[in-house]
Amino acid sequence: MSTKPASKVVAPLKDELDIVIPTIRNLDFLEMWRPFFEQYHLIIVQDGDPSKTIRVPEGFDYELYNRNDINRILGPKASCISFKDSACRCFGFLVSKKKYIFTIDDDCFVAKDPSGQDINALAQHIHNLLTPATPFFFNTLYDPYREGADFVRGYPFSLREGAPTAVSHGLWLNIPDYDAPTQLVKPRERNTRYVDAVLTIPKGTLFPMCGMNLAFNRELIGAAMYFGLMGDGQPIGRYDDMWAGWCTKVITDHLGLGVKTGLPYIWHSKASNPFVNLKKEYNGIYWQEEIIPFFQSAVLPKECTTVQKSYIELSKLVKEKLGPIDPYFQKLADAMVTWIEAWDELNSAAVAPVADAAKKDASSSSKK
Amino acid sequence: MSTKPASKVVAPLKDELDIVIPTIRNLDFLEMWRPFFEQYHLIIVQDGDPSKTIRVPEGFDYELYNRNDINRILGPKASCISFKDSACRCFGFLVSKKKYIFTIDDDCFVAKDPSGQDINALAQHIHNLLTPATPFFFNTLYDPYREGADFVRGYPFSLREGAPTAVSHGLWLNIPDYDAPTQLVKPRERNTRYVDAVLTIPKGTLFPMCGMNLAFNRELIGAAMYFGLMGDGQPIGRYDDMWAGWCTKVITDHLGLGVKTGLPYIWHSKASNPFVNLKKEYNGIYWQEEIIPFFQSAVLPKECTTVQKSYIELSKLVKEKLGPIDPYFQKLADAMVTWIEAWDELNSAAVAPVADAAKKDASSSSKK
Numbered sequence: 001m002s003t004k005p006a007s008k009v010v011a012p013l014k015d016e017l018d019i020v021i022p023t024i025r026n027l028d029f030l031e032m033w034r035p036f037f038e039q040y041h042l043i044i045v046q047d048g049d050p051s052k053t054i055r056v057p058e059g060f061d062y063e064l065y066n067r068n069d070i071n072r073i074l075g076p077k078a079s080c081i082s083f084k085d086s087a088c089r090c091f092g093f094l095v096s097k098k099k100y101i102f103t104i105d106d107d108c109f110v111a112k113d114p115s116g117q118d119i120n121a122l123a124q125h126i127h128n129l130l131t132p133a134t135p136f137f138f139n140t141l142y143d144p145y146r147e148g149a150d151f152v153r154g155y156p157f158s159l160r161e162g163a164p165t166a167v168s169h170g171l172w173l174n175i176p177d178y179d180a181p182t183q184l185v186k187p188r189e190r191n192t193r194y195v196d197a198v199l200t201i202p203k204g205t206l207f208p209m210c211g212m213n214l215a216f217n218r219e220l221i222g223a224a225m226y227f228g229l230m231g232d233g234q235p236i237g238r239y240d241d242m243w244a245g246w247c248t249k250v251i252t253d254h255l256g257l258g259v260k261t262g263l264p265y266i267w268h269s270k271a272s273n274p275f276v277n278l279k280k281e282y283n284g285i286y287w288q289e290e291i292i293p294f295f296q297s298a299v300l301p302k303e304c305t306t307v308q309k310s311y312i313e314l315s316k317l318v319k320e321k322l323g324p325i326d327p328y329f330q331k332l333a334d335a336m337v338t339w340i341e342a343w344d345e346l347n348s349a350a351v352a353p354v355a356d357a358a359k360k361d362a363s364s365s366s367k368k
Numbered sequence: 369m370s371t372k373p374a375s376k377v378v379a380p381l382k383d384e385l386d387i388v389i390p391t392i393r394n395l396d397f398l399e400m401w402r403p404f405f406e407q408y409h410l411i412i413v414q415d416g417d418p419s420k421t422i423r424v425p426e427g428f429d430y431e432l433y434n435r436n437d438i439n440r441i442l443g444p445k446a447s448c449i450s451f452k453d454s455a456c457r458c459f460g461f462l463v464s465k466k467k468y469i470f471t472i473d474d475d476c477f478v479a480k481d482p483s484g485q486d487i488n489a490l491a492q493h494i495h496n497l498l499t500p501a502t503p504f505f506f507n508t509l510y511d512p513y514r515e516g517a518d519f520v521r522g523y524p525f526s527l528r529e530g531a532p533t534a535v536s537h538g539l540w541l542n543i544p545d546y547d548a549p550t551q552l553v554k555p556r557e558r559n560t561r562y563v564d565a566v567l568t569i570p571k572g573t574l575f576p577m578c579g580m581n582l583a584f585n586r587e588l589i590g591a592a593m594y595f596g597l598m599g600d601g602q603p604i605g606r607y608d609d610m611w612a613g614w615c616t617k618v619i620t621d622h623l624g625l626g627v628k629t630g631l632p633y634i635w636h637s638k639a640s641n642p643f644v645n646l647k648k649e650y651n652g653i654y655w656q657e658e659i660i661p662f663f664q665s666a667v668l669p670k671e672c673t674t675v676q677k678s679y680i681e682l683s684k685l686v687k688e689k690l691g692p693i694d695p696y697f698q699k700l701a702d703a704m705v706t707w708i709e710a711w712d713e714l715n716s717a718a719v720a721p722v723a724d725a726a727k728k729d730a731s732s733s734s735k736k
Contacts, residue, residue, distance in 0.1 A: 114482070137660065138575035140537065140629050141544060142563060149561070150554065153547040154576030154610040156660050157653065169508065176509060179521040186518065193517070195510060197563045202573035207506035208522030242522040261508050285525065292505065292524050 011039035017100040020092030024048045026055035043092040080338040085231025087240030102215040111267040124264035125168045125215035132162025133258020135203040142197040166221040166257040170213035172268040180278035198262040209245025223307040226339040237280030246295040251310045254300045379407035385468040388460035392416045394423035411460040448706040453599025455608030470583040479635040492632035493536045493583035500530025501626020503571040510565040534589040534625040538581035540636040548646035566630040577613025591675040594707040605648030614663040619678045622668045
């Protein structure tokens with residue numbers, strides 16, 4: 001122990017957090033993250049051809065699931081997990097046994113802050129998750145729990161305890177997360193602005209949640225972090241994280257939990273093809289004009305005291321109110337129910353050993 | 369004209385904006401603002417002893433009103449303008465004939481951005497006011513109308529036109545705007561964090577509006593910018609801007625207008641005395657625990673299609689719902705009505721010449 005370099009990065013919550021990575025390629029990007037991720041456990045969800053071997057750099061502790069593993073573990077319920085879309089990442093949330101999740105895309109690298117220091121994105125997410133959120137009133141100096149900041153004059157004292165933070169949504173330097181039309185119109189736009197702030201998205205306000213650089217408290221909100229039916233065989237793509245974000249925000253608002261956005265930044269290296277994206281997105285761009293008002297006005301009954309109950313109730317509303325737009329939403333509403341069934345099956349105390357066994361099996365069969 | 373230096377600061381909207389300054393002392397602080405303010409018209413509201421002479425640096429174009437002027441111009445309606453409290457600044461909003469107002473305290477100086485450049489706070493406010501706000505959905509990359517930014521993936525296209533911006537709320541480096549208890553607990557805390565962002569406070573969310581560094585569109589929201597009854601003879605102080613902020617936010621939300629906060633920063637030089645502040649604030653600290661839920665749940669009827677109608681309706685709700693807390697709120701509700709009467713009297717087209725004459729008179733009698 002004493003031979004370890006003093007500069008070794010402290011790894012908070014290392015036994016309570018899984019890093020979930022959806023991928024179709026070798027995970028060389030992990031080399032850059034090594035100082036920050038090496039002490040954590042990774043859950044890799046391999047999308048696409050299960051016969052392909054994904055190379056993971058030496059020294060990382062991981063389990064890997066391909067489509068065969070997903071089908072084997074979930075059986076008929078595997079239908080709720082998307083194929084050929086990064087929406088498959090939510091399978092990692094399902095099989096994790098940890099309290100916290102950080103999920104990151106494999107084209108995201110370590111960004112630098114304005115002083116030139118490498119940003120430990122995971123440490124910032126953990127800080128965000130472990131300090132309260134302020135969804136009920138806006139603090140003009142941003143995060144009041146941050147060193148050197150506080151609640152400003154006029155902030156009600158009864159609200160200064162805040163609310164438990166369920167979600168920490170991080171941002172991106174370099175390639176911004178634009179939709180296909182904006183990509184097409186502004187192909188050269190890069191995000192160079194480092195905004196040194198974390199803020200709570202107020203209660204009652206929806207936001208576009210991006211899955212590229214996202215952390216959450218799995219115990220508080222995990223069961224709502226379902227990324228929907230996207231990609232192969234579905235009429236829509238690139239709305240997986242948006243769907244999860246809308247559902248999550250409605251449920252965190254209902255349950256009195258907080259959602260933060262802002263720091264940390266990662267370096268997003270490569271824009272995806274805008275023409276391909278347009279094909280995936282066009283239904284979503286059209287449908288969201290009705291979906292957003294639906295979520296803005298969705299009210300859950302008081303009896304929904306858990307995430308699962310809230311989510312099942314929301315699935316009924318989706319079927320009733322969005323079903324008429326397109327049969328896809330009826331299928332999606334059914335998949336939401338299947339997801340909760342799978343969640344409860346893998347996450348109830350009684351069957352935990354079974355799930356663990358499945359994980360070990362998958363892990364040993366896939367690990368290099 | 370050609371002899372003017374090329375570096376002269378461009379003064380946008382210089383014929384459409386008044387700078388309102390409440391004060392009890394000589395306005396030497398204007399020297400530092402000279403490059404940015406010199407081409408604008410100032411409205412100085414002298415608080416306290418009207419026999420005192422306020423010195424204004426040479427070269428500024430201004431009109432000055434003391435308590436005698438206020439009493440003469442408003443007659444019995446002068447009762448709605450506070451005395452011995454910076455709440456008196458709203459008299460300046462009342463007598464202005466311009467479309468935009470910027471109001472600043474006389475202990476606020478020019479701040480520097482991280483590159484060491486002087487910040488032209490007024491120019492940033494004008495930029496904020498002239499670009500739309502986004503109150504209906506949160507944009508994670510902050511102001512989408514800023515150079516180098518846009519709406520992110522998942523932002524509904526139908527909402528990208530935004531809403532007219534009614535208010536631009538600026539922040540403070542150095543001395544943060546804390547209440548007395550926080551001042552007492554953290555006497556040495558300074559705000560050193562420059563957050564390079566402007567954002568819209570979402571619809572339905574209240575915020576603590578500080579009057580130190582504030583701009584607004586007088587045509588859109590001026591009639592709601594009433595700073596209440598504070599100071600001399602009142603059981604409360606230092607809640608003038610908070611009151612205006614709560615009322616303003618409820619009405620902008622009702623009318624589909626936007627409120628922005630963030631840039632620009634000013635340099636706040638001096639903390640006020642926390643013991644004096646505590647005496648002024650203690651009722652407000654107690655009462656706001658009921659006031660905030662009141663404003664959070666206040667709903668204005670559809671028939672209120674103007675700021676004036678909305679404000680009168682709000683005054684009725686104040687009397688009905690807050691009146692039982694303390695007789696003060698009944699007096700305040702009446703003052704709200706008086707304010708609107710005064711506003712309509714001074715701002716209707718028919719009587720504009722009268723108001724102008726009064727202003728000229730006040731101006732010539734007070735100008736150095």
